[in-house]
Amino acid sequence: MSRITERFRACRSAGRTALIPYITGGDPSPEETVRLMHALVAGGADIIEVGVPFSDPMADGPVIQAACARALAAGTTPARLFEVVRRFREDDPDTPVVFMGYANILEAAGYAAFVRDAAAAGVDGLLTVDLPPEEAGELADEAQAQGLDLIYLAAPNTSTARLERVCAVAGGFLYAVALKGVTGSADLDAGRVEQQVAGIRRVTDLPVAVGFGVRDPQSAAALAPCADGVIVGSALVRMIGEHGAAPDLPERLRDAVRALRRAMDETTTGGDS
Amino acid sequence: MATKAEQYGGDPAVGQDGHFGRFGGRFVSETLVGPLEELAEAYAEARRDPAFQAELDRELRDFVGRPTPLYLAERLTAGAGGARIYFKREDLAHTGAHKVNNTVGQAVLAARMGKTRIIAETGAGQHGVATATVAARMGLECVVYMGADDVRRQAANVYRMRLLGAEGRAVDAGTRTLKDAMNEAMRDWVANIDNTFYIIGTVAGPHPYPTLVRDLQRVIGVETRAQILEREGRLPDAVVACVGGGSNALGIFHPFLDDAGVRLVGVEAGGEGLASGRHAAPLNAGRPGVLHGARSYLMESDEGQIIGTHSISAGLDYPGVGPEHAWLKDTGRAEYVTVTDAGALAAFHRLSRTEGILPALETSHAVAHAECLAAELGPDATVVVNLSGRGDKDIATVAAQEGIEL
Numbered sequence: 001m002s003r004i005t006e007r008f009r010a011c012r013s014a015g016r017t018a019l020i021p022y023i024t025g026g027d028p029s030p031e032e033t034v035r036l037m038h039a040l041v042a043g044g045a046d047i048i049e050v051g052v053p054f055s056d057p058m059a060d061g062p063v064i065q066a067a068c069a070r071a072l073a074a075g076t077t078p079a080r081l082f083e084v085v086r087r088f089r090e091d092d093p094d095t096p097v098v099f100m101g102y103a104n105i106l107e108a109a110g111y112a113a114f115v116r117d118a119a120a121a122g123v124d125g126l127l128t129v130d131l132p133p134e135e136a137g138e139l140a141d142e143a144q145a146q147g148l149d150l151i152y153l154a155a156p157n158t159s160t161a162r163l164e165r166v167c168a169v170a171g172g173f174l175y176a177v178a179l180k181g182v183t184g185s186a187d188l189d190a191g192r193v194e195q196q197v198a199g200i201r202r203v204t205d206l207p208v209a210v211g212f213g214v215r216d217p218q219s220a221a222a223l224a225p226c227a228d229g230v231i232v233g234s235a236l237v238r239m240i241g242e243h244g245a246a247p248d249l250p251e252r253l254r255d256a257v258r259a260l261r262r263a264m265d266e267t268t269t270g271g272d273s
Numbered sequence: 274m275a276t277k278a279e280q281y282g283g284d285p286a287v288g289q290d291g292h293f294g295r296f297g298g299r300f301v302s303e304t305l306v307g308p309l310e311e312l313a314e315a316y317a318e319a320r321r322d323p324a325f326q327a328e329l330d331r332e333l334r335d336f337v338g339r340p341t342p343l344y345l346a347e348r349l350t351a352g353a354g355g356a357r358i359y360f361k362r363e364d365l366a367h368t369g370a371h372k373v374n375n376t377v378g379q380a381v382l383a384a385r386m387g388k389t390r391i392i393a394e395t396g397a398g399q400h401g402v403a404t405a406t407v408a409a410r411m412g413l414e415c416v417v418y419m420g421a422d423d424v425r426r427q428a429a430n431v432y433r434m435r436l437l438g439a440e441g442r443a444v445d446a447g448t449r450t451l452k453d454a455m456n457e458a459m460r461d462w463v464a465n466i467d468n469t470f471y472i473i474g475t476v477a478g479p480h481p482y483p484t485l486v487r488d489l490q491r492v493i494g495v496e497t498r499a500q501i502l503e504r505e506g507r508l509p510d511a512v513v514a515c516v517g518g519g520s521n522a523l524g525i526f527h528p529f530l531d532d533a534g535v536r537l538v539g540v541e542a543g544g545e546g547l548a549s550g551r552h553a554a555p556l557n558a559g560r561p562g563v564l565h566g567a568r569s570y571l572m573e574s575d576e577g578q579i580i581g582t583h584s585i586s587a588g589l590d591y592p593g594v595g596p597e598h599a600w601l602k603d604t605g606r607a608e609y610v611t612v613t614d615a616g617a618l619a620a621f622h623r624l625s626r627t628e629g630i631l632p633a634l635e636t637s638h639a640v641a642h643a644e645c646l647a648a649e650l651g652p653d654a655t656v657v658v659n660l661s662g663r664g665d666k667d668i669a670t671v672a673a674q675e676g677i678e679l
């Protein structure tokens with residue numbers, strides 16, 4: 001069983017919704033990313049998403065675009081992010097790590113080499129935003145050989161027929177995109193998301209995590225009861241952007257995650273355990 | 274049921290999901306998959322509807338001014354000292370470039386699909402103007418994204434768009450050029466897919482755009498083929514066009530693909546020379562990768578980050594190229610060369626003085642190479658150049674090269 005699957009099982013039996021924070025790898029620097037990953041876990045993260053910075057992050061809003069630019073300016077490369085995960089794993093063998101990024105980084109490295117290096121470093125899953133299943137054949141073969149979960153998106157406008165095709169190849173969890181828009185958008189409608197998640201559950205037994213547009217403890221808490229996981233990105237990345245040079249950035253980040261954790265747990269206590 | 278060939282522009286080489294060999298495809302985030310499928314279906318359905326083609330033909334004749342002439346450039350030919358050089362006069366199309374052939378077609382499709390809002394990206398501003406023009410003509414809301422640097426370089430076109438009732442939005446991200454405008458247009462589309470139609474300006478982007486735009490630009494080549502046969506009684510020895518994203522080139526190349534004797538030559542922006550690294554020539558100096566929804570040749574770092582490009586012409590200043598060109602390059606059916614900024618500028622001046630035609634700086638790249646090719650092929654040959662646009666938009670750039678501020 002993969003580390004991701006195992007973690008969702010553990011969350012489910014503890015009656016809590018998994019908290020999945022996203023940070024852009026290498027922002028403000030690759031060295032700092034190791035510390036920030038531990039801070040996320042200290043705050044109560046169940047799974048960590050690390051963004052692999054790309055020069056042209058088409059699916060991201062201004063907050064994560066700026067983080068990609070900072071990470072690239074700091075000299076971040078996939079090789080350095082593999083090193084970040086290796087160092088994180090020295091102290092944390094348990095928390096699953098997902099790399100989220102764009103197809104061209106994998107194209108440039110070669111799918112086989114990227115997957116091999118990711119697996120060797122201790123990465124558990126890959127979410128490649130602009131690589132839908134139809135284009136992911138080569139990646140899927142490699143990921144299966146190396147035991148990496150390939151995580152796919154389900155959008156509000158993904159048809160049921162297509163959802164079935166996506167779920168047939170998806171691993172780890174299904175990432176439900178909560179709104180039509182880029183990351184960091186604001187018009188989240190919890191009632192509609194609940195219906196979307198219910199629709200996904202009719203198609204798959206995979207855990208369903210919801211992301212895009214979760215801005216604060218309140219919106220995380222609103223989504224927690226209907227999902228197996230809640231993903232929070234731009235809100236944390238904005239904080240890193242604003243306090244990147246502050247010596248207490250890890251503590252600030254930990255506290256922000258802790259606030260999300262607490263708000264989510266309050267709405268899910270006595271949940272489906 | 275449409276056959277596969279019907280669905281993909283009668284081109285058996287185009288596979289499922291718009292692949293040209295290993296190039297093309299649909300590399301987009303999940304939210305765009307549905308809208309792209311919807312677009313592909315709407316287009317396939319429109320192609321089968323004679324009323325769509327009739328409306329398009331009428332718009333192209335009465336609004337755009339087609340057919341455009343095929344013109345023998347006698348004085349330029351004499352100066353080049355070789356093959357007869359013909360121009361396909363897309364500069365005489367309404368709004369002054371080939372771009373309008375595409376925007377008219379996509380706007381008609383948008384209206385068929387019930388969309389009320391049009392968005393577009395633009396580099397030189399020609400596609401932005403052509404989009405704003407058809408949006409005005411059809412009463413559709415229009416937003417055009419343009420890199421902040423290009424807004425500065427092409428100020429006149431920005432104002433033209435505003436006069437036409439479109440809203441121009443400057444994009445301050447990344448390299449502040451065409452690729453960033455395209456990123457931003459995609460982000461807008463994903464947030465507004467219910468009422469918005471994205472008119473991509475070239476044969477790039479995710480399927481079905483590369484085939485859709487090519488089919489709409491094919492009219493250039495179809496007319497050229499008939500016109501040159503009438504004038505010369507035979508096919509040309511070479512067809513030359515500049516390549517930014519590649520729409521004017523593919524439009525004129527495509528009807529000649531099966532004519533093995535016709536050389537198809539695309540001219541990329543050599544900037545300050547390939548060795549300088551400051552250019553926009555992915556087919557000549559890039560490698561395959563994925564950007565803006567398709568696999569094609571790209572200018573990128575070893576790690577796959579898209580790198581900044583340079584060209585004196587904003588319309589060629591793009592790190593990617595349409596996937597069908599990548600395929601035509603790899604199969605050897607078309608050849609791709611470069612012309613530098615200096616070469617293009619010199620051709621701009623020669624053409625202005627010998628023929629009374631101010632060409633766009635993009636187009637000037639093709640003219641420069643055609644002159645060389647004409648000399649090489651000799652007086653018995655003919656060369657057709659796609660004169661993709663007029664140069665009025667570029668006179669401030671040209672003046673600045675001479676230290677003149679307009």
Ligand SMILES: Cc1ncc(COP(=O)(O)O)c(C=O)c1O
Nearest residue numbers: 399475517518519520521588662
């Ligand atoms: C006159 C002209 N020619 C060529 C181009 C390049 O585009 P494409 O390669 O798609 O024809 C442009 C783009 O703005 C243009 O304005």
